[in-house]
Amino acid sequence: MFITVRYGANCQEIVNLQCCILNLTAHLKRKCQCKPEDCIDLLDETGTLMNLSKVENPATEFASKYLRERKHYILIRVIREESSEATCYESLLEDLGKHYPDLTGRLQQLSAKTQGRDQRRRAQPCSSIPARHKTTSQSKRSSELKDTPK
Template identity: 40%
Template sequence: MFAYIKHGDNQQFLINMNCCVFQLLYYIRNKVGLPKTDTIDLCDESGTMKLFFLMKPPGEYAIKFLTARNTYYICRVKRGSPGTRLQNAYLAFVPLLKTPTPELIDALRSQCDMLEKSRLKTLKMQEAAQKVASAESSMKLPTISQAPQYPFPVLPLPLPATTHTSTQPLESGKRKKGRDSCQGP
């Protein structure tokens, strides 16, 4: 199975979709001449990102995410500068086309904004969880010496009486009858 990749000034090439996503992105980077440090992804003609750069297992096959004989555009994922407050922020998805359509740019911008909002929401939830965990760890829990003292001794509860209290096995040939018997009469 194959698909088309468009880039630059209406240039295109074929890709084999029957390979893992990691190999596919490596091939595309080399074919277009992008550095290994650039984060790239693909989007379809309507601007829907495939979000390959977020995949945890990069060994998944591209055929699961791409449609045969469709056209995809290469997009560079712009993140914040390292060492700054925005180092992990999603700043933009930039199509590597000479003249992208305004609809494509709008679709990519809205997806980038949604992804950044989701990242910030997750970050806030993690910070809140850390605050709760630190507050719980700073609370003083009573120690054994501070445990309440009862004015009476605490005794263990008696065990319920059973019908067969002997530790000796039943005599051979005799079967226990009743509800607990697995065999018939």
């Protein structure tokens, strides 16, 4: 039982589904040179998010329970805003629109859907830069805007 995961500059990795989700995601992070603390997930070719990043016990749950053998998946980065429920999804397959034209819009829809649920903050377009990489001046500017009376 195996799947094909696409990432990077049209790279592919064949992985065995007979392993726990924790091992699968750790292996994929190493292959695509993600940071160990990055949160990743998979998107199938129809645009369905597999939600591996939300599995309660990834150390004991087998990947075969969530993924279908011999299918192709796209590796994505999940960027969760610390102060809200908003989540952005970023493709780790370069030129996603070239390979899967419909999936670029699907990732934007998924990001907008989680931002719409967040009632505490105004919805902002999802950027491909994670919040933890913002500069001090960007963070300061952002906090000044929040404190400004309307």
